Amino acid sequence: MLTEDLRQQLISVVGQKWFLDSPNELHAYSYDATPLLQSIPDAVIIPSSVQEVSMILRMANEHRIPIIARGSGTNLAGGTVPVQGGIILNMNRFNQIYEIDEKNLTATLGPGVITADFHAAVEAIGLFYPPDPGSMRISTIGGNVAQGAGGMRGLKYGVTKDYVMGLEYVLPTGEVLRSGGKNVKDVAGYDLTRLMVGSEGTLGVITEITVKLLPFPATKRTLVVYCHDLYDAARIVEQIIAAKIIPATIEFLDQATMKVVDDFAKLGLPLDMASMLLIEQDGAEEQVMQDIEKIAKIAHHVGAAEVHMAATIEEGAKLLTARRSALSALSRLRPTTILEDATVPRARLAEMVQEIERVAHKYNLQICTFGHAGDGNLHPTCMADERDHEEIERVEQAFEEIFHASIRFGGTITGEHGVGMTKSKYLHLKVGEGGIELMERLKAAFDPNNILNPGKVFAKRDRHRIVVRQS
Amino acid sequence: MTTNMPDLMSQTWQVHTETPPTPATSVRDALLHKFDIDELLNCMHCGFCLPTCPTYQQTGLETYSPRGRIALMKGVADEKLSIDIEFEKNMYACLGCRACETACPSGVAYGKLIETAREVIEDNKKCQGNPSFIRKLVLKNVFLHPKRVRTFGTALWITQALGLQKLANKTGFIHILPREIAEMQHVVDKVASPSKRKERRPILRSEKESILKIGFFKGCIMDEMFYETNQATARVLSKAGCDVVFVENQACCGALHAHSGEKSDATNLAKSNIEAFEKAHVDFVVNNAGGCGAALKDYHHWFANDPEWKERADSFVAKVRDANELLVELPPLSFHKPLNVRVTYQDSCHLAHGQGIRNQPRQLIRSIPGVELVEMSHPDSCCGSGGIYNITNFSMSMDILDDKMEDVQHTKARLIVTSNPGCLLQMKEGIIRAGLQGQMEAAHIMDLLDRAL
Numbered sequence: 043m044l045t046e047d048l049r050q051q052l053i054s055v056v057g058q059k060w061f062l063d064s065p066n067e068l069h070a071y072s073y074d075a076t077p078l079l080q081s082i083p084d085a086v087i088i089p090s091s092v093q094e095v096s097m098i099l100r101m102a103n104e105h106r107i108p109i110i111a112r113g114s115g116t117n118l119a120g121g122t123v124p125v126q127g128g129i130i131l132n133m134n135r136f137n138q139i140y141e142i143d144e145k146n147l148t149a150t151l152g153p154g155v156i157t158a159d160f161h162a163a164v165e166a167i168g169l170f171y172p173p174d175p176g177s178m179r180i181s182t183i184g185g186n187v188a189q190g191a192g193g194m195r196g197l198k199y200g201v202t203k204d205y206v207m208g209l210e211y212v213l214p215t216g217e218v219l220r221s222g223g224k225n226v227k228d229v230a231g232y233d234l235t236r237l238m239v240g241s242e243g244t245l246g247v248i249t250e251i252t253v254k255l256l257p258f259p260a261t262k263r264t265l266v267v268y269c270h271d272l273y274d275a276a277r278i279v280e281q282i283i284a285a286k287i288i289p290a291t292i293e294f295l296d297q298a299t300m301k302v303v304d305d306f307a308k309l310g311l312p313l314d315m316a317s318m319l320l321i322e323q324d325g326a327e328e329q330v331m332q333d334i335e336k337i338a339k340i341a342h343h344v345g346a347a348e349v350h351m352a353a354t355i356e357e358g359a360k361l362l363t364a365r366r367s368a369l370s371a372l373s374r375l376r377p378t379t380i381l382e383d384a385t386v387p388r389a390r391l392a393e394m395v396q397e398i399e400r401v402a403h404k405y406n407l408q409i410c411t412f413g414h415a416g417d418g419n420l421h422p423t424c425m426a427d428e429r430d431h432e433e434i435e436r437v438e439q440a441f442e443e444i445f446h447a448s449i450r451f452g453g454t455i456t457g458e459h460g461v462g463m464t465k466s467k468y469l470h471l472k473v474g475e476g477g478i479e480l481m482e483r484l485k486a487a488f489d490p491n492n493i494l495n496p497g498k499v500f501a502k503r504d505r506h507r508i509v510v511r512q513s
Numbered sequence: 514m515t516t517n518m519p520d521l522m523s524q525t526w527q528v529h530t531e532t533p534p535t536p537a538t539s540v541r542d543a544l545l546h547k548f549d550i551d552e553l554l555n556c557m558h559c560g561f562c563l564p565t566c567p568t569y570q571q572t573g574l575e576t577y578s579p580r581g582r583i584a585l586m587k588g589v590a591d592e593k594l595s596i597d598i599e600f601e602k603n604m605y606a607c608l609g610c611r612a613c614e615t616a617c618p619s620g621v622a623y624g625k626l627i628e629t630a631r632e633v634i635e636d637n638k639k640c641q642g643n644p645s646f647i648r649k650l651v652l653k654n655v656f657l658h659p660k661r662v663r664t665f666g667t668a669l670w671i672t673q674a675l676g677l678q679k680l681a682n683k684t685g686f687i688h689i690l691p692r693e694i695a696e697m698q699h700v701v702d703k704v705a706s707p708s709k710r711k712e713r714r715p716i717l718r719s720e721k722e723s724i725l726k727i728g729f730f731k732g733c734i735m736d737e738m739f740y741e742t743n744q745a746t747a748r749v750l751s752k753a754g755c756d757v758v759f760v761e762n763q764a765c766c767g768a769l770h771a772h773s774g775e776k777s778d779a780t781n782l783a784k785s786n787i788e789a790f791e792k793a794h795v796d797f798v799v800n801n802a803g804g805c806g807a808a809l810k811d812y813h814h815w816f817a818n819d820p821e822w823k824e825r826a827d828s829f830v831a832k833v834r835d836a837n838e839l840l841v842e843l844p845p846l847s848f849h850k851p852l853n854v855r856v857t858y859q860d861s862c863h864l865a866h867g868q869g870i871r872n873q874p875r876q877l878i879r880s881i882p883g884v885e886l887v888e889m890s891h892p893d894s895c896c897g898s899g900g901i902y903n904i905t906n907f908s909m910s911m912d913i914l915d916d917k918m919e920d921v922q923h924t925k926a927r928l929i930v931t932s933n934p935g936c937l938l939q940m941k942e943g944i945i946r947a948g949l950q951g952q953m954e955a956a957h958i959m960d961l962l963d964r965a966l
Contacts, residue, residue, distance in 0.1 A: 062574075066599045069588045070575040075559050088573070115575070116560040134573050156564070180563045306618050370559045370618030377554040428554070 043127075044084050048105055052087060052129075055097045060135075062086040071130045074115040074122045075177070077378050078428055079463060083110070083124040090135040092210065092218055092249040099247060099493075100216035102129060108496050109214075111243045113154060113182030117189050118381060119462025121242050125497040131247060133184050139163055140250070146224045147255045148207060153184020153248050170258040172199035175458070176366050184248050190240025192458030194291045194322075194362065197416030199256075201458065203239045208252035211238060211245075214489050224252060237484070242460050243495040245488040262290065262324035263334045264358025267341045268315040268348040272296065272399075275317040276392030278344045279415045282321075283388065285340060287333050291322040292416030293365050296395075299372065299412040299423075306371040307364035315347060319415065320361055368412045369423060375408070376425035378434075382441055382465075384448040385457030388418035397447045398422045405440040407433075419457035445471060466501035540640055544633050548590040549626065556583045556621045562613035567895045567913045568606055576603050579613035579623050586630050596637045604630045606906060608899035608913075609772050610862035615893070624867070625814070631774030705740035717747045717757040724754035724843065728795035730786075730809065730833075732802045733765040734934045742934075745963035746801045746836055752966055753843040760793040766800075768808030768863075769900050771815070783812045784822065787829045798829065801836040801959050803861025803933035804900060807868050809833045835864060836959060837873040837932060848965040851883035856961070857926035858886060859917070859940060860893040861933035874932050874958050881965045887924040894920075896931075898939035911946070914939060918947040929955040 044052070044063075053061045062068070063085045071086045073079065084107070089095050102109050108128025115122050124130055136152030142164060143149065149164060149171070157178035164171050174193035175181055181191070187209075192201040208222035222228060222235035238245060269275045279292055295303065295318050304311040311318065319341075323333045334351060341349045352358035373379035386394045395411060398420070402409035413420035422444055426433050445455045445468045455461075455468045470478055482500060485492075562579040563569050569578040576585070585603055588594035604627065611624045729747055736743050747757040763786055767779035786809070790798050800806045813830045816822040840846070858878060864870045871893065878886050897903060897913030921929055921943070929940045940955035947953075 064599055065594055066576055066585055066588075066603055067574075069594055070578075070581040070584055073558055073584060075557070077557065114560055114563060115558075132573075158564075177560060180560045306620070367561075367618035370557060370561060373555065373557040373559075373619045377551065379557055 044107065044129075045105075048101060048107070049085070051101055052085065052098060055094050055101075056087055056089050060088040060090070062088070071112075071115075071132070072124070074112070074117050074120065076118050076120040076123065076462070076464060077380050078434070079120045079123045079125075081123050081125045082127065083130045084127045086130040086132060088132045088135055092212065095131070095212045095247055095249055096216040096218055098129070098131065099212050099214050102493055103214040103216070103491055106491055106493060109243075109247065109493050110495050111184075111188070111247045113185035114156070114177075114180045116177040116181045117185065117460065117462065118383075119189070119242075119456065119460045119464045121189055121460050121462035121495070121498060122185075123463060125463060128493070128496075133247075133249075134182065136184070136249065137182075142167065142169065142255070143224065144169070147257075148224045148252055149255055150208075150250065150252045151183060153182060153187065153251055155183050157181050157183055157186060164255055165258055168258050170256040171205065171253060172256065173202045173205060175202075176369065183251055183253075187239055187248060187251055188241065188243050189460040189462075190458065192414070192417075192419060194293060194365075194414055196414055196419065196458075197292060198288045198290045203236065205253045206235055206239050206251060207254050209235050209238050209248055210250035212247045212249055214246075214491060214493050218249070219246070222252065240460065242462060242498050244485055244499055245494065247494070259290075259324035259326075261327050261330055262322055262355060262358065263330050264352040264355075264361055265319075265321040265323075265334055265337055265341075266348075266350045266352065266361060267319040267321065267346045268312055268350075269317045269319070269345070270347045271316045272395050273392045274345050275319050275415070276395060278319060278341050278346060279391060280389055281340045281344055282337055283416075285336060287323075287336060289321050289323045289333065289337065289416060291320065291362070292414070293320040293362070293412070294318075294391075294415035294420070295320070295365065295368065295412045296410055298408070298410040299368050302371040302374060302410075303364050303368050305374070306367055307360070309361065309364055312348065320365055322358060322362065365412070369421065372410055372423050372425060376427055378426045378428040379423060380426060380437055380441070381421050381423040382444065383413075383419060383421055383457045383459045384444050384453060384455060385417070385419040386448050386451040386453030388416065390451040390453065391415060391418055391420075394418075394420060394448060394451055394453070397451075398444060401440050401443045401447070404443075405436045407436060407440055409440070414457075417457070418453065442468070461499045463498060466499055469499065469501065544596070544636055544640075545590055545592070547629050547633050547636075548586060549629065550590060552622055552626060553583060553587045553590060555619055556580065556617075557619055558584065559619070561618060562616050562623075565612040565616040565894070567608055567610060567612070567897065568909060571909060571912050571916075577606055579607075579617075582607060582630070583621070583623070583626060586626060589630075589633070596634060601634050604634060606909065608862070608895050608897065608902050608910075610895035610899060611866040612862065612894060615866045628771050628774070628776075631772065632776045633774070635774035710740060713744070713759060715759050715761070717751045717759075719754050719756050720752050721754050723756045725796045726756045726758065726794075727797045727799045727839070728758050728760040728790050728793045730763060730766070730790075730798055730800035730805065731759065732800060732805045732934065735802050735805070739934050739937070739957065742801065742957045742960050745957075746959040749840070749846070749959055749962045749966065750799065750836065753840055753846055755799075755839075755843075757799075758793055758795055760789050760795070762789040762792075764789070766805040766808045767815075768804050771808060771811075772900055776815070779808075780815050780822075783815055783826065787812065787822070787825050790829060790832070791825070796832070797839060798833045799836055799839055800833070801932065801957065802935075803835065803864030803867065803870075804935055806833065806835045807863035810868060835868060835870055835873075835932075837864075837877060838868075838870050840962075841873045841876055845880065846877075846962065846966060848880070848882050850965050852881055852961070852965050853883040854928050855885045855887055855924075855926045856928040856930050857889055857921060857924040858892055858958075859889070859896055859921075859929055859931045859936055861931060861936050862893070862895050862899075864932050865893045874930075877958065877962060878930060881962065884961075884965075887926055889917075889920040889924055891920055896936050896939045896943065898933075898935040900935060903935075903939060903942075910939075914943045915946060918943045918949075921953075922947065922949075927953055928961070929953065930958050930961055931955065932958045 072082045110124045111131040112122035134154040136154035139151045141150045172195045175191040186202045408425045449471045575581040764782045767782035770779040812826040897910040903910040931937045
């Protein structure tokens with residue numbers, strides 16, 4: 043709880059309008075896109091300048107009040123659920139693109155800019171910002187940076203972390219720091235920019251971001267490949283890469299996912315197929331056509347049931363948009379949809395898909411799998427009903443096995459969603475106890491009082507105040 | 514009386530701290546049971562609705578988003594939040610445009626959820642003997658009584674006919690109606706005179722060989738404020754080969770009542786309509802107001818627990834068509850007067866998001882010789898009219914409208930075409946607010962078609 047005195051001080055920083063703490067307002071900031079998690083904050087503050095952020099952090103630090111910075115609240119790891127109460131710092135008023143520097147191919151923007159709006163702004167002048175997380179129409183760049191978001195174009199273009207060049211951020215003491223900048227080469231000291239990316243709001247509050255841009259590819263083509271079994275699809279992916287072709291996107295959908303996506307987007311997919319791949323290549327016209335033809339040949343050779351090239355760029359875009367809706371569309375099947383992002387080196391994709399099927403069968407669960415096959419990032423998605431506690435228990439056990447399997451295959455527990463609350467108890471599997479200890483020491487250096495997004499990433503040290511399960 | 518209007522009108526809502534008396538447990542349970550928990554759980558709070566929600570776009574606040582409102586409903590259903598004035602404000606801050614339903618991959622029936630939430634609020638108030646002023650004024654005292662709707666229309670006509678409007682605004686008339694109604698009032702077209710209305714014959718025969726016999730659903734606002742548009746619609750349909758019957762004893766569609774939590778009033782109106790059109794033995798029930806049409810097509814859901822009426826509603830719903838929807842299925846209209854005008858089309862939310870009718874009106878507009886259709890960047894984003902939203906949430910409505918007018922101006926259109934009376938009034942208001950009188954006008958699509966025939 044905030045004391046009345048502190049409450050008034052905070053209001054004097056941002057003004058009454060941007061300080062929210064009525065029952066409905068607190069309730070509306072108690073969740074993000076993660077299922078099963080909800081916790082009520084003590085206040086929601088919507089600052090508009092770095093000075094305001096600095097003052098708020100200093101006050102919160104003094105009074106040991108948790109600060110949870112967030113954008114649109116679309117993350118899937120409980121990263122912005124205020125699990126220990128405190129202040130939600132909604133950064134969506136930092137929504138200006140300050141500069142698009144065509145000479146240096148960089149852009150500098152506020153963390154509250156919507157990812158898709160940023161895409162539109164740079165694409166309007168022939169530039170390209172490739173990271174395209176599934177929720178890009180509403181997610182913010184700040185959220186993408188804090189969670190280390192990925193997307194469909196990771197295979198060829200990398201992910202958010204590969205584009206962040208510079209940051210401005212605020213520490214709990216209120217100090218405003220800058221790291222990196224527009225320099226392609228910059229080895230002056232530790233790479234604090236990289237450290238901040240994916241730190242999930244536990245080290246500082248990001249107030250400005252400089253990203254790298256690319257020229258917008260001249261054209262793109264989409265190929266759809268349907269397979270009679272799952273392993274053909276995985277083998278096609280392996281063969282394409284082995285043939286030294288790097289497509290922009292290779293997306294994978296299993297049969298169950300195809301069904302719901304088709305039901306939502308009315309695409310007329312052949313639902314008797316076991317899986318499908320959506321492959322997109324971009325670049326110069328000639329190269330794109332050459333690659334797409336080669337890929338089609340490989341797919342036929344490996345044993346694809348059907349290979350079909352989207353007639354137009356629009357048709358390809360429609361297919362990929364439908365793929366983006368997979369998660370939400372799956373939620374039509376059952377009330378509660380729990381999705382993870384276990385990731386393996388792509389050569390182990392077939393084994394991983396097989397393992398997920400085995401686990402689903404073992405725990406008698408319905409798990410649909412889709413994901414970014416090109417970079418080994420799968421989204422096993424489990425449909426359940428949160429009112430059935432016994433079933434939810436089985437879901438948790440199943441995912442635990444899936445995480446262990448992905449580590450066994452040389453993969454990771456999370457490819458692009460972040461650790462947040464949902465994967466903190468598995469973090470040691472990936473980074474080891476020593477890794478966690480070092481991370482905790484780093485955390486203490488930035489945030490000795492542990493006010494920045496407490497209860498996230500590290501499982502052990504935080505005492506959970508309250509987790510209200512939605513019922 | 515602008516100064517002492519209840520807080521309900523105001524954008525800067527004051528949260529009342531005193532807790533309303535809690536209804537007895539059994540009453541509260543009955544209220545909370547109205548929420549469809551499965552449908553509430555179907556929302557996975559992914560946030561895909563946020564970019565399409567006009568009120569979220571205006572405020573950036575989660576409480577003004579579909580996802581937020583569903584979370585609040587869930588909070589009330591779980592008894593974590595109370596049915597208080599803050600919850601009421603949040604539920605009524607929604608335009609009910611249902612753009613979120615189009616965006617929602619989980620297929621959440623948001624329109625039904627918000628109607629239920631409002632029903633719970635209104636029922637809760639009735640328990641406390643405390644109906645809200647503006648909705649009572651508008652819904653109970655006007656729309657439920659066809660005669661009063663007529664009087665309302667006549668009053669507008671008298672005011673306009675005598676040129677009193679300006680004077681009235683300066684002197685007394687503005688104090689008779691709340692400010693918000695008065696401000697919207699100056700956009701109303703010249704209302705048809707009572708004597709003119711009497712000239713309407715019960716059937717307008719097809720101009721060629723009759724293909725269909727259709728019952729025309731007039732709509733209460735449409736027929737009072739846009740009588741001429743109704744006449745134009747009938748003419749267009751008759752030229753397309755329909756015998757157009759002005760079915761007797763039809764009532765208001767009940768949409769505004771359903772959207773405002775007055776479910777029993779809404780179902781009574783629905784029963785009157787079902788009966789009236791059954792007696793008329795028509796092939797289709799045709800309307801020209803997207804908002805009414807969406808409600809008419811929803812009647813069977815209103816009688817889910819009443820098998821006899823459900824069956825009658827099913828047959829009624831099967832016959833309901835929007836005029837655009839029917840016209841594109843009929844032989845093409847032959848136009849005689851090219852219009853040479855650049856137009857833009859503002860989707861009616863309940864036509865586009867509610868009924869999925871997007872292409873038909875565009876196809877009809879493009880078929881008119883000389884008409885160039887230039888799309889806005891967000892034609893299917895609400896104009897802010899929202900039924901009586903521009904009366905109950907005036908300033909939010911105007912903020913949304915001002916953004917809409919910017920979008921309109923980029924098209925350089927001379928004519929904004931709509932397919933619903935509320936949108937039409939709102940666009941007319943938008944033209945005045947943007948200072949574009951004389952350079953731009955707004956018209957119902959049926960008037961546009963009629964002009965070219």
